[in-house]
Amino acid sequence: MNTGLRITAFAAALAATFGTAYGVGKGADPVFDTASQHAGPSHAAQEKQEKAGGDGHGGHQEKAGGDGHQEEAGAAEKGRTAGGLEISEGGYTLALETPTVTAGDRSEIRFAIKDEHGDNVTGFRREHGKELHFILASRDLTTYRHLHPVREADGTWSTAVELPAAGGYRAFADFTPAGERSTGHTLGADLAVAGAFRPAAMPPVRAAAEVDGYQVALDGGLRAGRAGELTLTVSKDGRPVADLQPYLGAYGHLVALRSGDLAYLHVHPNDGGPGPEVSFTSTAPSAGTYRLFVDFRHEGKVRTASFTVEVAAADH
Template identity: 65%
Template structure:
């Protein structure tokens, strides 16, 4: 997978970018405080300073160069995400798209990863709607999937895949969608440690740190008791996607090794300081649920009272197709 997040594998790599999203908890897990903007950064990663500005950013010492984020381009590595339905209607509709190669031909052969040939994510620009969909591919390479987008506004779709071509690497492409109608964006949900969804409580611990690996541990319980029999979903016990607020840079995180709950642990590196929305898919009793969190990644090396890195302070819903 092409990802802006460094990860280790968990029980077979996990398949670590809303109105209220179906099945999505509104509680969020804070990691530090909201970070102020980082100078010299652009969508997709950290830009190298040029000319006299090189080496004088003021906070580069001790901070590792972060990996580039994914999903910020419609074309990459000779592949293009071509949407046939860029303006779906609000409510239930069908999205159609294809992946085209450098010659403009629709790709029909993929390498299966995390149980699927292609993973397709749709999120609203205000990060209050999240859909992890499972499209079906026709013989000519056209993909289609049903989707329910509850309100008008801006959305972004992500295709995460690995072509079957020799020496091909994973690619994550992103494209904007527009649902016509009156649009009233919502603020980013507040950061909280616990998300509640469908009677389950998911607690978030750990830190998301720019340029440095940090552990994110999510603990699932129900009725006050830990859930120790999570079921595999897409080949593992949890699936985490992180999206950066503002440009919706896509971080597809894979979990660390472990058992079927109650803890699901991920090692992730944020590509930059900023606010991120995390979406954890987990399966129990035959149904997939999604817990959503907001986290704030600050500057590496500054620590909160609980050991999580934080940024310096300035002065003064989810159906599965």
């Protein structure tokens, strides 16, 4: 393959729409549910069943403590097992006004949430300090951004971002309209990033990650179809970090994305203190390979640790 292959905006759009899953390297520290070794259903079958059924981080101090609330986009109360697979759901649509940006350039992404009449939604319920959470992830799951865009009076949202690599990306909007009693919506739309495209392999499965001099160890695993607990332990220079700072009202946030279709889970931590351990309880919608992105805040800065995990099929 010519590694200097240039993707035009049109070709990048195709890559975003028809993005493929990349192979998974097997590391020495596997993290997975050992309850069963049965093969799971195909992603196409999963999506059919489900449809039937960083930069931009805030730097201000917020109220300490997690609330133990799990925001699984597409959890059982929403009648689905995974979110972000549809651009429209429940009468709302993610209208991405910036479908293409250029790799390496600082760009502004603009979008709106439209109601069933095609009008911009202008009222949102604040959850964890924000009216809307906006996630960008590359199709190969090697680039991830958790952003908090600004809303204009007419309901148009905007955020600056610089994406390092060309290819297909998925944009997720996680929100609850004002006055709505549901647990919220997660909509997804494709974003094309033009530039010199170089395919990247999925990072290997490992139980440890390092970011900015911090070491994060992962214990436990996701389970397909039933709740499992993940515990992350944060240390620096060989010493446990026992003074994590609250970020958006909690000591950690977890987003899980399934390889292939990028089915989305957004999970907040269980009750606990400011470290060094932060635990999450979550249910994976299916067997497969997932990337976990965990945000934590220390010394006034938010950092993201990432892991690749394998989830086995549930027992029958």
